[in-house]
Structure formats: C-alpha cells, structure tokens
Amino acid sequence: MPQGYDFIIIGGGSAGSAIAARLSEDPSARVLLLEAGGSDRHPFFHLPAGFAKMTKGIGSWGWSTTPQKAMKHKVFNYTQAKVIGGGSAINAQIYTRGAAQDYDEWRQMGCDGWSFEEVLPYFKKSEDNDTYDGRYHCKGGPLGVSMPAAPLPICDAFIEAAGQLGIPKTTDVNGEKQDGAGYYQLTQKKARRSSAAMAFLGQAKGRSNLTVRMKAQVKRILVEHGCAKGVEMADGTKITADREVILSSGAIGSPRLLQLSGIGPADHLRSLGIDVVYDQPNVGENLQDHLDLYSICEVTGPHTYDRYAKLHMSALAALQYVFTRKGPVASSLFETGGFWYADENARSPDIQMHLGLGTGIEAGVEAMPNGGVTLNACHLRPRSRGSVRLQSANPKDMPLIDPNYLSDPYDLEMSIRGLKLVQEILAQSALSNFIFAERLPGPEVKTDEDYFDFICVHSKTSHHCAGTCRMGNDEAAVLDPRLRFNGLDGLRVADASVMPTVNSSNTNATSIMIGEKAADMIKQDQGMPL
Known part of the structure; x- marks a missing residue:
C-alpha cells in the first residue's frame, strides 16, 4: 500500500x-x-571557505550547459x-x-x-x-545573517577605489538604496x-x-x-x-x-x-541567468588568501579558525562588492561586483602563481532567454541546459561595460599598494571584438x-x-x-x-x- x-x-x-x-x-x-x-555533515558545508570546493564538484551534480551559440559554442x-x-x-x-x-x-x-x-x-x-x-x-x-568575520585591508581599499570613480560607499545593499560599494552581509x-x-x-x-x-x-x-x-x-x-x-x-x-x-x-x-x-x-x-565576467590582478604581496593554498599554510588557517573564528576559513572569499550602472538610464543598478580574495576560487577561473585578486562583474537584467529540456526519458541523464547567454546584443554591450568598470576600479590609486599588474583581460584586450573573444574563454555562470x-x-x-x-x-x-x-x-x-x-x-x- x-x-x-x-x-x-x-x-x-x-x-x-x-x-x-x-x-x-x-x-x-x-x-x-x-x-x-x-x-x-561534511565540514566543507559548514565552514564558510568551503565554498571554494563547491563549484569544483563537491555536493553538485556535475552538469554543464549546451554549447552556447552566441559565445563561439563555449560550454559552461x-x-x-x-x-x-x-x-x-x-x-x-x-x-x-x-x-x-x-x-x-x-x-x-x-x-x-x-x-x-x-x-x-x-x-x-x-x-x-x-x-x-x-x-x-x-x-x-x-x-543567520552576519557581517563578514574576516575582512582584509584590500577590501577597504576596493571600497575606496570605487569611491574614486564616483561609486558611493554603502553599509547595507539591502536597505533603502542598492547603489554603492561595501561589505556584503552573509x-x-x-x-x-x-x-x-x-x-x-x-x-x-x-x-x-x-x-x-x-x-x-x-x-x-x-x-x-x-x-x-x-x-x-x-x-x-x-x-x-x-x-x-x-x-x-x-x-x-x-x-x-x-x-x-x-x-x-x-x-x-x-x-x-x-x-x-x-x-x-x-x-x-524563460531561463535567465547572470553571466559572470572577471578581471584578475597579481598582487604586490600576501594581501589575499591565495597564500593559504599551500599545505602548511592551510593547517595554520585551520588552527586560526578553531581558536579565533577568524582568518581564511571564516571567509566566504567573496565578502565585498557592490552595485552600479552600465546603462546610465537603468532604473536601478544593472551591474553587480564581487571581490574575490584570491584567484582560481571557482571552477574554470585561472589562478595566479604569485597570488592575486579577482573582481567579478555581472549584468543583472539580461534580455537573453534560454531553456531547460530533456535529452532523453532516462532520469539519470543530464538535462539540456541552455542559458542562451549573450543572444541579445544588449547583454553583450552591458557585460563589456561592466568588465571595463571593474578594470577601472582595480586601476585606481587607492589599490596601488596592493595591485602589481592586471593579468586578465590584460593590455592586449582593447577593442570590443577583443573583449568578446576574451569573454568567450574567460566567463562563467553566476549560479x-x-x-x-x-x-x-x-x-x-x-x-x-x-x-x-x-x-x-x-x-x-x-x-x-x-x-x-x-x-x-x-x-x-x-x-x-x-x-x-x-x-x-x-x-x-x-x-x-x-
């Protein structure tokens, strides 16, 4: 029964x-x-920094998209x-x-x-x-909704750098106004x-x-x-x-x-x-998703959490977390960011930024051997629409996931503007003591065609x-x-x-x-x- x-x-x-x-x-x-x-039950699900393991296979189905027609058939x-x-x-x-x-x-x-x-x-x-x-x-x-437990000085420098471009500091992006750069609650x-x-x-x-x-x-x-x-x-x-x-x-x-x-x-x-x-x-x-673009810079010293990738430093970080609830293990690795405009006529911010306190944090994103920082930008109101279909009647088969990224030319234009915005922020004097050099997209990417070619290689879903x-x-x-x-x-x-x-x-x-x-x-x- x-x-x-x-x-x-x-x-x-x-x-x-x-x-x-x-x-x-x-x-x-x-x-x-x-x-x-x-x-x-696995500790990675409970420790804030466990996020870095999640997009690389732990706790996920391991699915991918169909080749994206508007992005040179890139598979995400x-x-x-x-x-x-x-x-x-x-x-x-x-x-x-x-x-x-x-x-x-x-x-x-x-x-x-x-x-x-x-x-x-x-x-x-x-x-x-x-x-x-x-x-x-x-x-x-x-x-639980909390302020970050383990911010780094480069986070405050990022907020100051955004301010140098006219982006105001915000203390609450979920308050009266979304606009601005600051710390996210987690x-x-x-x-x-x-x-x-x-x-x-x-x-x-x-x-x-x-x-x-x-x-x-x-x-x-x-x-x-x-x-x-x-x-x-x-x-x-x-x-x-x-x-x-x-x-x-x-x-x-x-x-x-x-x-x-x-x-x-x-x-x-x-x-x-x-x-x-x-x-x-x-x-x-009606499938919609935020396409995530990023700029990566090499840093001048141990300003991010990349240095903890080595085994002995990871052990030190674990001890620091156990005794103080601070340090890289207490960090989500994306605790600072903000909202601003690619389209000056947008009814509210149409670009979101996430400052990654390291490189290679997510699957498919390059890591800097000498340590670095990542600044993501995604266009928030895409006009492109995709679909979810079945490839067979077998429930074990991965579905056909087609976000149809950048199929609308407006999305491409705004995405490129967002990427250029984060490059500008990283180039401001407030970050000069932290940033050694931009590595991606890099100085060879100049025209919109160059940016499109770059995006077709270096981009990911925002999930x-x-x-x-x-x-x-x-x-x-x-x-x-x-x-x-x-x-x-x-x-x-x-x-x-x-x-x-x-x-x-x-x-x-x-x-x-x-x-x-x-x-x-x-x-x-x-x-x-x-």
Whole structure:
C-alpha cells in the first residue's frame, strides 16, 4: 500500500527547506521532504571557505550547459547542488535581495501579491541579523545573517577605489538604496554557514510530523484526473499526498522533473517517448541567468588568501579558525562588492561586483602563481532567454541546459561595460599598494571584438538561474501568482523557477523568501493556522 502524507515537498533546497519547516509548524499536518542529494555533515558545508570546493564538484551534480551559440559554442560548468540545503549549502553565502523595483515589476506583470512592500515581510521573517533591525531587517528568525568575520585591508581599499570613480560607499545593499560599494552581509552565524537546511530544518528537527528523506530520487509526479496525487520514487515506491505536491527543485530541477512526469511541451515529450500528461509549452522556457565576467590582478604581496593554498599554510588557517573564528576559513572569499550602472538610464543598478580574495576560487577561473585578486562583474537584467529540456526519458541523464547567454546584443554591450568598470576600479590609486599588474583581460584586450573573444574563454555562470516555471496572470504562465500549476490541481512550484524575471542580485535570499511566502499561501488555501 502506498505511504501517505498531507504534503510532499520535492527538493530540500533554499525554498523547500523553508516550506517544510513552516508547514510542519502545524502538528496536524503530515509533511514529507524529499531531497535527491545527500547529507551536509561534511565540514566543507559548514565552514564558510568551503565554498571554494563547491563549484569544483563537491555536493553538485556535475552538469554543464549546451554549447552556447552566441559565445563561439563555449560550454559552461553549471553547478547544481546535490545536498540537503541546495544552493544555500554550497554558495558563497552572499545575502542580497535585489532591487525593490524587481518585485514591483513582478506585480506590474500581473503577479498580484509580489510587490516589494508585500514580499519585504517575508525577507524579514527569515532573518536573524547580527547588525540591523527595523524597516528592512529583523532579528530572531531562523536564518543567520552576519557581517563578514574576516575582512582584509584590500577590501577597504576596493571600497575606496570605487569611491574614486564616483561609486558611493554603502553599509547595507539591502536597505533603502542598492547603489554603492561595501561589505556584503552573509548567511552565516558565529562564523559558520547558515544554509536553509541548517536554519529551517535545524529548528524543525524532532517534529514527529516532519519526515526528511535524503538520497530520495523522485522518478515522476503522479497525476490522476488532472490532480497531482503523489510521487513515484526511483525504486518504484509510490507515496501519496492528500493535500498538495510542492515542487521545489530549482530553476533546472523543477522543469526537468515536470517534463519527466509528462508535464511540459507535448511535441518535445513525445519525441522522447514520454506519455503526455499535460501539455504546457512554457515549462522549461524563460531561463535567465547572470553571466559572470572577471578581471584578475597579481598582487604586490600576501594581501589575499591565495597564500593559504599551500599545505602548511592551510593547517595554520585551520588552527586560526578553531581558536579565533577568524582568518581564511571564516571567509566566504567573496565578502565585498557592490552595485552600479552600465546603462546610465537603468532604473536601478544593472551591474553587480564581487571581490574575490584570491584567484582560481571557482571552477574554470585561472589562478595566479604569485597570488592575486579577482573582481567579478555581472549584468543583472539580461534580455537573453534560454531553456531547460530533456535529452532523453532516462532520469539519470543530464538535462539540456541552455542559458542562451549573450543572444541579445544588449547583454553583450552591458557585460563589456561592466568588465571595463571593474578594470577601472582595480586601476585606481587607492589599490596601488596592493595591485602589481592586471593579468586578465590584460593590455592586449582593447577593442570590443577583443573583449568578446576574451569573454568567450574567460566567463562563467553566476549560479543565478531562474524563470523556467514562471508565474503570472496570462494564459502562457505556468503558475498563477499563488504558485499553483495552471491546469493541474494539487500541484505547486516554489523556488527560483517561479520568477518572471530574475532578481537583480544573488538569488538565494529571494528563493528563501519565495519559500516563506509559499508556505503562508499554502496554509491560507488549506485553512491551516498561520
């Protein structure tokens, strides 16, 4: 006989962990959280600097994109989390929400209830902020949000250098105004990572009505007579959901599972031999992501954390962390940055910068043998749109991930402007005592054609994919604004895939907010106490 629950949540990432914890606050609700990945017990998931290991294979599926047609067929490593906590367990812990205008535009696009003033309470609800409180922040929530524990002098020099170009210093990019350069707050508590699983599921641990299963691969969502009734697992086990199935597997995983379940573009599914359960052409469409470009400079001395790459220095760093909670192990390695303009007519900053306290931190990025610093820039509101499709009916096969980077010429122009901006910052006198020489792009890159050639080799994803199951009030929308699947009962999607447009920053905080808001909407629709 199938096992039964009230709610089945597929995916224990940023949104799914929040939803599971919030729904299980009602002791009468039987909640099952299914996570295809494994446990987060390994120390790398808890130590802030463990991020450097994450894009190189630990805790990820090892997926990549299709060759990018507008970028000379470059193939990108595309890190997708394979661990409880999802992206929040392997990211650089940067806590940013985007611009208020992002959410107001969602509302203008027909997403009732998603304006900035309406989502702000859900951002605050999660927070346990070690510095700020008031209109924009809160203390006492499950998610640790903290100032960096181990900044370096080069960070302050970067902020000063940005100021020399007219970029003001900011103390809170999540406050009244996003513009400026400064320190990011991080999803950390007491110099340890605070992932969604650590924060939300940690508080919910021990509730008898919450079951969390890891290494639990869902084969398909079960639909009967137009209503989601449960799931079938990879081993053939069937589990029923008396109230709702909530899909929270991310902007790649959610459309992938829907299509494996026969829910998606009918012609594509039939071509793979998958029985069509519901024809929804826009499942997997509208993929958006931030393309990340970078400039790398060699430094004049031990000003970054590159020197700790050697074994004896790594041991010293470990001891420093154990006894002081300071040093490179306490650092996310990307703690400073800011928001500014490539397009002077943009309605809010359209470039985000991340100062990397070393080189070769992420997969595919070059390392400087004598030590260096990396300054990333990404264009925040890309016009290019891609897709997520299946390459076969086999759930073990990697999906066809096509961000379609730079297919819109505007994105290329703004991206190049952003790269030139970070080069200018690194060349300012405030950094002259720290910077020895620019190594990438280097002096030989001069024309826009040179920059394009450079970008086609030296670029990466910002890990901010979104939009593949977008909500809206139009006929083409996959979901309604309450995140219910249009055309099927008993099924919701709640993760970064629901965004009609990607928010103008890192996406983790927004995904958690979506989980918080989804939980309240589910409780309201099901007559549960809030």
